[in-house]
Amino acid sequence: MNERKRMLRELRLNNLAIIKNLDLEFSKNFVALTGETGAGKSIILDGISLLIGERSHLEMIRNGEESLFAEGIFEITEKQKKRLNELGFEINDDELIVTRTFDKNSKSKITVNGTRVTLSKLKEMMENIIDLVGQHEHQSLLNSEFHLNLLDRFLDDAGKNLLKEVKKNVDEIKKVNLKIEKIEEQKAKLLEKKDVLEFQFNEINDLDLKINEDSELEEEYKILFNSGKISEKLEESSQWLKEGDFSILSALGKVRKNLEQLSDLSEIYGELSEKVESIVYEVEEVSYSINNFIGDVEEVNDTKLEKVVKRIDKINKLKLKYGATIGEILEYKDKILKDLNFINFENDELENLKEEKKELIKKYFENGEKLSEMRENIACALQNTIDIQLYDLNMESAKFQVSIQKNNEITPNGINKVEFLIKTNVGENFKPLVKIASGGEVSRIMLALKTVFSEVDNISVLIFDEIDTGISGETVRKVAQKLKELSKNTQIICVTHSPQIAGSANQQFLIKKEIENNFTETKVRELNENERIREIARIISGDNITQVSINHAKEIMEKQLKKKKDGCLKWEKIWKKKKN
Known part of the structure; x- marks a missing residue:
């Protein structure tokens, strides 16, 4: 099996909101979740979020029930297994079975491969396995405080070791500062007496x-x-x-x-x-x-x-x-x-500590300069790569820029302040993402970043919650194409209202809300090819499905099948085409 082609294989949910019982098996590549608004698509994502360490609350438990249950089976790579072992988790199997229960008495139980773990440990563990890209992730992208960490994901081993050295320098400076403060505080107290x-x-x-x-x-x-x-x-x-x-x-x-x-x-x-x-x-x-x-x-x-x-x-x-x-x-x-x-008189210990502090600060800034130079090189490559991705997502005039500023502050992340900037039209100035990006642009920028970051994050599963928000026409078709391309190496699970995205998926589930015995319940089932065509036709024309919408759905499916055979244009070709 391909080292990167691991996934969320099975998902079981019981008594979660309006879901009574749910048992799904996912494919390795591209999975689409479709259905009418309010049918419960987001509830499934809530269930997955429980398995990656998000907090639970009483309102999640289905009406009339005492507890909820969630279970996921994840296949993991050797790199992920090694990373988990480095974090202190003894994982010897090629899969993780994560279970979580929660009752109305606020009693919670979390196990991984049968061993109890805390919520914080589960969150730390699953950060290396799955990435749920929802509105919160969009906000993180817009928040410049997170941009430096995003850039540092591209550091090679030498860069990561240098970042560790910078953090070590800061810790040592803090320790010396505490000793100096203690002596000066002691001196001040004695001076009073x-x-x-x-x-x-x-x-x-x-x-x-x-x-x-x-x-x-x-x-x-x-x-x-x-x-x-x-x-x-x-x-x-x-x-x-x-x-x-x-x-x-x-x-x-x-x-x-x-x-x-x-x-x-x-x-x-x-x-x-x-x-x-x-x-x-x-x-x-x-x-x-x-x-x-x-x-x-x-x-x-x-x-x-x-x-x-x-x-x-x-x-x-x-x-x-x-x-x-x-x-x-x-x-x-x-x-x-x-x-x-x-x-x-001058205190010898105090003078020695001050000299030690000077040397540590000097070393910190030397390492900080080296790290800054590495970041500049990464930023240059990242800008070009993101530009290619944005072009591929129908933002042909968009330009991405990584602004790296230096400062004299001593921080665990070094001397840089990083902010992602963008301009979407020729002749405009670069502006922070938060000031220029519309909803549709944010979705595409997020997808562009995730496409690039997936190469370094080693994440097995990317889950997109309505990535098609605010886009349509040719743009949504290109987003669908990009998701398809990304799914070659990473499992994609996407909640969508877009026929193009649904038609691009290898597997499609229909989420439907039904009423049984005066209780509302969400039902989910996998669709065969004919059922997929009808569901895509429903997305196109609403409940009034016509032959025209069915033909359109077939055309979308056929195009995606053809693309699957022919393959997608490589980034380099697109970039070459753009420059020409």
């Missing part, structure tokens, strides 16, 4: 704190506060050690002397005498230290005690404000100093 921070820093710095100073001061305070008691005990101890005949030193001296006198009698007494002598030296050392302490205590006065108390009070006040210990207070002081330096 600058006076407070300077006061706190000076308050701590002026005290010139030392680690463990508070412990040492507490010890000093105890000594100073108890200096009288200490002095009294030290004086008393000194007296006991060395004053009078009853002092410890006096007693030890006598003991040592007696043992020394006995040392001649035995070595033991000599050893004891030496030990006592050692004790005497230690006691003398203690006595010396006590006397020094007495001297120190005697120097204590009330002024010194007051000074220590004040110092302790100042440290305790800082502890209440800035930390439980001197270490914590000094840490807080370092933090304040860091914040003040952050305010008063």
